[in-house]
Amino acid sequence: MYTVLAGGVGAARFLQGFLNTVDPSEVTIIVNTGDDEEFYGLHVSPDLDIVMYTLAGIVDQKKGWGIYRDTFLCMEVLHRYGEETWFKLGDMDLATHVLRTELLDENVTLSEVTRKLCHELGIRSRIIPMSNNKVSTMVRIGSGFIKFQEYFVKRATSDDVNKVIFKGIANAKPAPDVVDSIMDSKGIIVAPSNPIVSIGTILGVRGVRKALRDTKARKVAISPIVGGNAIKGPADRLMRGLGMEPSAYGVAALYRDFLDWMVIDEIDVALKGRIEGLGMNVGITDTIMRNQRKKENLARFILDIFGRG
Amino acid sequence: MYTVLAGGVGAARFLQGFLNTVDPSEVTIIVNTGDDEEFYGLHVSPDLDIVMYTLAGIVDQKKGWGIYRDTFLCMEVLHRYGEETWFKLGDMDLATHVLRTELLDENVTLSEVTRKLCHELGIRSRIIPMSNNKVSTMVRIGSGFIKFQEYFVKRATSDDVNKVIFKGIANAKPAPDVVDSIMDSKGIIVAPSNPIVSIGTILGVRGVRKALRDTKARKVAISPIVGGNAIKGPADRLMRGLGMEPSAYGVAALYRDFLDWMVIDEIDVALKGRIEGLGMNVGITDTIMRNQRKKENLARFILDIFGRG
Numbered sequence: 001m002y003t004v005l006a007g008g009v010g011a012a013r014f015l016q017g018f019l020n021t022v023d024p025s026e027v028t029i030i031v032n033t034g035d036d037e038e039f040y041g042l043h044v045s046p047d048l049d050i051v052m053y054t055l056a057g058i059v060d061q062k063k064g065w066g067i068y069r070d071t072f073l074c075m076e077v078l079h080r081y082g083e084e085t086w087f088k089l090g091d092m093d094l095a096t097h098v099l100r101t102e103l104l105d106e107n108v109t110l111s112e113v114t115r116k117l118c119h120e121l122g123i124r125s126r127i128i129p130m131s132n133n134k135v136s137t138m139v140r141i142g143s144g145f146i147k148f149q150e151y152f153v154k155r156a157t158s159d160d161v162n163k164v165i166f167k168g169i170a171n172a173k174p175a176p177d178v179v180d181s182i183m184d185s186k187g188i189i190v191a192p193s194n195p196i197v198s199i200g201t202i203l204g205v206r207g208v209r210k211a212l213r214d215t216k217a218r219k220v221a222i223s224p225i226v227g228g229n230a231i232k233g234p235a236d237r238l239m240r241g242l243g244m245e246p247s248a249y250g251v252a253a254l255y256r257d258f259l260d261w262m263v264i265d266e267i268d269v270a271l272k273g274r275i276e277g278l279g280m281n282v283g284i285t286d287t288i289m290r291n292q293r294k295k296e297n298l299a300r301f302i303l304d305i306f307g308r309g
Numbered sequence: 310m311y312t313v314l315a316g317g318v319g320a321a322r323f324l325q326g327f328l329n330t331v332d333p334s335e336v337t338i339i340v341n342t343g344d345d346e347e348f349y350g351l352h353v354s355p356d357l358d359i360v361m362y363t364l365a366g367i368v369d370q371k372k373g374w375g376i377y378r379d380t381f382l383c384m385e386v387l388h389r390y391g392e393e394t395w396f397k398l399g400d401m402d403l404a405t406h407v408l409r410t411e412l413l414d415e416n417v418t419l420s421e422v423t424r425k426l427c428h429e430l431g432i433r434s435r436i437i438p439m440s441n442n443k444v445s446t447m448v449r450i451g452s453g454f455i456k457f458q459e460y461f462v463k464r465a466t467s468d469d470v471n472k473v474i475f476k477g478i479a480n481a482k483p484a485p486d487v488v489d490s491i492m493d494s495k496g497i498i499v500a501p502s503n504p505i506v507s508i509g510t511i512l513g514v515r516g517v518r519k520a521l522r523d524t525k526a527r528k529v530a531i532s533p534i535v536g537g538n539a540i541k542g543p544a545d546r547l548m549r550g551l552g553m554e555p556s557a558y559g560v561a562a563l564y565r566d567f568l569d570w571m572v573i574d575e576i577d578v579a580l581k582g583r584i585e586g587l588g589m590n591v592g593i594t595d596t597i598m599r600n601q602r603k604k605e606n607l608a609r610f611i612l613d614i615f616g617r618g
Contacts (some may be wrong), residue, residue, distance in 0.1 A: 041411030057329045071382060077404030081429045091400035095386030098407075102350030 002306075003185040003217070004029045007198025008047040009064040009232055010224050011191035012054035015125075017295025018189070019055065021303060024124040028107045028181040032193070033110065033129045034137035034166055035148045039087045040078060042097040043104055046149070047198065048114055049096060055119035064232075069093045083123035086154045111175045120294060126177070130202045133172040137197050138165050139238075148197060157234035161241045164196055169204045182211040187306040190221035190259070192287065194235040196242065212258035220261040220305050222287055222298070223248035227267045231288065249274050256280065261305050263287065263298075281305075310616075311495040312526070313338045317356040318373040318541055319533050320500035321363035323436075326604025327498070328364065330612060333433040337490040341502070342419065342438045342512035343446035343475055344457040349387060351406040352413055353457070356507065357438060358405060365430035373541075373603045376401045395463040420484045439511045442481040446506050447474050448547075457506060466543035470550045473505055475498070478513045491520040492618075497617040499530035501596065503544040504560045505551065518598055521567035529570040529614050530563070531596055531607070531615025532557035536576045540597065558583050565589065568616050572596065572607075 002022065004015065006029050019027060029051055036045045044064065053059035053067055070090030079085045089097060096117060103181045109132040118127050137148040140163035150157060159282045182188060195198050203209050212219060225248055230236040236246035244250045248264040249271045255262070256278040263283040264271060272282045283305055289295045311331065314322065315338050328336060334594045338360055345354045355374065362368035362376055369375045371406045379399030388394045398406060405426060412422045418441040422439060427436050446457035449472035460468060502508050510517050521528060521537040534557055539545040545555035553559045563570070572592040573580060581591045592614055598604045 040407045041414055067386075071380065071400065073380060074403045075398040076409065077376075077401045078408060081404060081408050081426065082407065091380065091403075092386045093402060094383045094400075094407075095390060097405075098349045098351065098383065099390055099392060105350055117390065142453040207532060216461070263384065 001185045002027050002187045002189065004088060004189045004191055005199055005202050006030065006047065006191045007032050007053055007193030008050040010193045011047075011198070012059065012064075013289045013295060014189075014191050014222065014298065015051065015054060015178065016292065017297070017299040018302070019125060020292070021296055021299040024055075027125040028177065028185070029125055029127045030130055030178055030181065030202060032198045032201045033131060034135045034169075035152065036134070036136075037087070037147060037149045039089065039097075042089070043095075043101045043162060044087070044089070044097050044128070045100070045110070048127065049093070050112070051127055052121060052123065053126070055118075055123045057239050058121070066090045066217070071148075076226070085155050087149060093225075109175075111177075124302050126181075128173050128177055130178060130183070130205050130208070131172040132175050132197065133168060135169050135172045135201060136167040137201060138167055139163070139197075140165075141302075144221060145280075148274070157237070161238055163236075164200070164242065166201055169201070170206075171226045173204050174205050174207050178205070179207050179211045182186065182217070183210070183215050185217040186213065187302075188212065188215065188217045188219045189302060189304060190219070190255060192222040192224040192231065194224060194230070194233055194238070195234065195254050196238050200254070209258065218260050218306055219258055220283070220302055221251065221259055222263045222302070223251050223265065223268070225251055226265040226287060247271060249278075252278055254281065262301065310490075310552045311336045311496045311498065312490045313498045313500055314502075314508055314511050315356065315360055315500045316502030317359040319343075319502045320356075320507070321359050321368065321373075322598045322604060323498075323500050323531065323607065324360065324363060325452050325504055325601065326598065326606070326608040327611070328434060329601070330485060330605055330608040331344065332603060333364075334410045336434040337486065337494070338434055338436045338437060339487055339490065340438055341505065341507045341509055341510045342440060343444045343478075344461065345443070345445075346396070346456060346458045346610060348398065348406075349392065350410070351403075352410045353396070353397070353398070354409070354419070354438070356378055357436065360436055361423070361427060364427075364432045364436070367430070375399045386560065396458060398430060410483070418484075419532065420486075432443050435490075437486055437490070437545070438484050439487060439514050439517070439560055440481040441484050442477060444478050444481045444514075445476040446510060447476055448472070448506075449474075461543075466546070470543075471511070472549055473547070473551065475510050475513050478510070479515075481514050483514050483516050486515050487514070487601060488520045491517070491526070492524050494526040495522065496606055496611075497521065497524065497526045497528045498611060499528070499564060501531040501533040501540065503539070504563050505544065505547050505554050509563070515576070527569050527613055528567055528594070531611070532560050532574065534576070534598060535574040556580060561587055572611065572614075
């Protein structure tokens with residue numbers, strides 16, 4: 001049994017290799033929901049959807065989100081109706097949001113909605129939201145806070161962020177199975193996702209950090225920062241803006257209270273000693289997942305770490 | 310100023326001729342909302358949409374509903390998710406329902422939503438729902454009631470109906486401008502729509518029948534029943550099931566308390582005397598609107614009635 005802590009695209013790429021290397025039904029994926037947002041009255045869970053569509057084999061790999069070969073006719077008409085349409089929902093993709101919203105309105109939990117969608121999509125792994133309670137990631141730009149999706153999509157991460165908060169996190173309970181799957185796993189993988197606004201959100205949910213410290217599972221993280229830059233997204237700039245070192249070392253420092261192994265890219269070999277100084281082991285390999293072979297190589301590297309006595 | 314009482318397809322066809330014959334900005338259309346329904350958590354107003362799309366020039370004329378050249382990708386995915394998808398919403402069409410639902414959830418009235426949508430679609434006539442309160446047309450089949458859309462779309466009007474009720478009608482207030490437009494018009498046209506479940510619903514809204522009796526406007530109806538058969542839809546069978554005569558006479562009888570003129574098809578000339586016996590005038594013309602020329606001919610025939618001293 002393995003548990004993966006996941007954000008969106010980076011985690012999805014890792015899972016494409018990992019789930020081809022282990023039995024998918026033995027994997028639980030705990031997904032960030034801090035950037036869930038309502039658009040046009042519909043509940044959108046970007047990270048859940050990216051992971052779900054990836055595992056279902058229907059993701060638009062080029063964009064990294066949405067469904068392959070989707071169209072955007074509904075968006076075009078919403079635009080004609082004068083609506084802001086910077087957050088694009090494809091016509092096929094809409095079915096997910098429409099159904100999710102309908103079920104949530106009927107007081108079905110996000111966990112149960114996700115389980116149903118995954119079942120219908122034939123996904124064999126277990127995908128669970130970090131919490132069924134609303135958590136809203138907000139970033140501060142200058143002196144004002146804006147919602148994460150506004151920063152991330154509408155403003156295309158062009159702003160300098162000096163603070164990040166997770167609204168509602170103090171009252172958010174971990175979703176069912178979040179803590180249990182951490183406690184019962186043989187290995188836990190922190191995916192190469194944004195350590196602040198993806199993994200950081202999950203770690204902020206009550207009981208998650210404690211479970212990670214208490215579990216007997218071996219805990220391995222893959223750095224999303226390679227050579228001082230985020231492979232994708234604004235992680236490096238976010239870390240810098242918050243006064244952190246934008247490096248694999250900076251990421252490792254965020255996980256130092258529970259992490260056993262930090263996997264870094266070959267290019268970052270010079271950081272090995274400093275990371276070890278945080279009290280963890282360091283694995284060094286090629287972490288850039290350019291193709292399916294490289295994804296599976298990385299997966300096997302991680303499995304090898306779990307396999308060591 | 311003219312006011313048209315309208316259902317869906319029959320009314321929309323008439324309006325295609327009428328609004329090419331008079332100044333569209335002088336026309337108010339009061340539309341049945343008794344067959345509004347929630348599908349997939351979205352508020353769908355079938356008759357409002359048919360009229361709106363028709364006036365915007367984007368209706369799928371062949372189907373009679375929806376938007377021309379729309380696709381149904383969202384429906385296909387909803388079907389994959391195991392949802393019942395007998396009520397088809399196109400991908401472009403979805404924008405209307407998504408936005409309407411969002412606005413209604415923010416306590417914007419259906420009137421205001423409709424005005425906004427019409428404005429964005431460049432519609433110059435005024436389209437208003439009969440009421441902003443929920444009215445649900447239910448039909449009794451055997452001993453049980455089902456919702457109108459289930460009878461109409463899912464079961465394709467294959468059942469014998471022995472009773473029709475409008476749930477909520479006793480508490481439904483006419484929408485703003487409904488009564489005023491009836492009182493202030495020069496001419497009122499009851500479109501060739503279903504006299505039970507389209508026009509009958511509008512007439513059931515508090516104050517509407519009284520306004521129709523009290524107004525100084527001349528009131529003209531076009532029979533949707535020609536030669537004993539409904540031009541489209543189940544009006545004839547519904548009337549028979551409710552013990553009414555399925556004919557232009559039967560329709561006229563339903564409007565006898567307020568109607569000045571009943572316009573019937575040439576084929577029904579034999580009904581003239583009986584309809585006059587109800588205390589109204591009878592206009593006889595070709596009412597089958599096969600093409601745009603015939604639609605405009607019918608419109609001019611009606612305008613001629615209004616023009617008479």
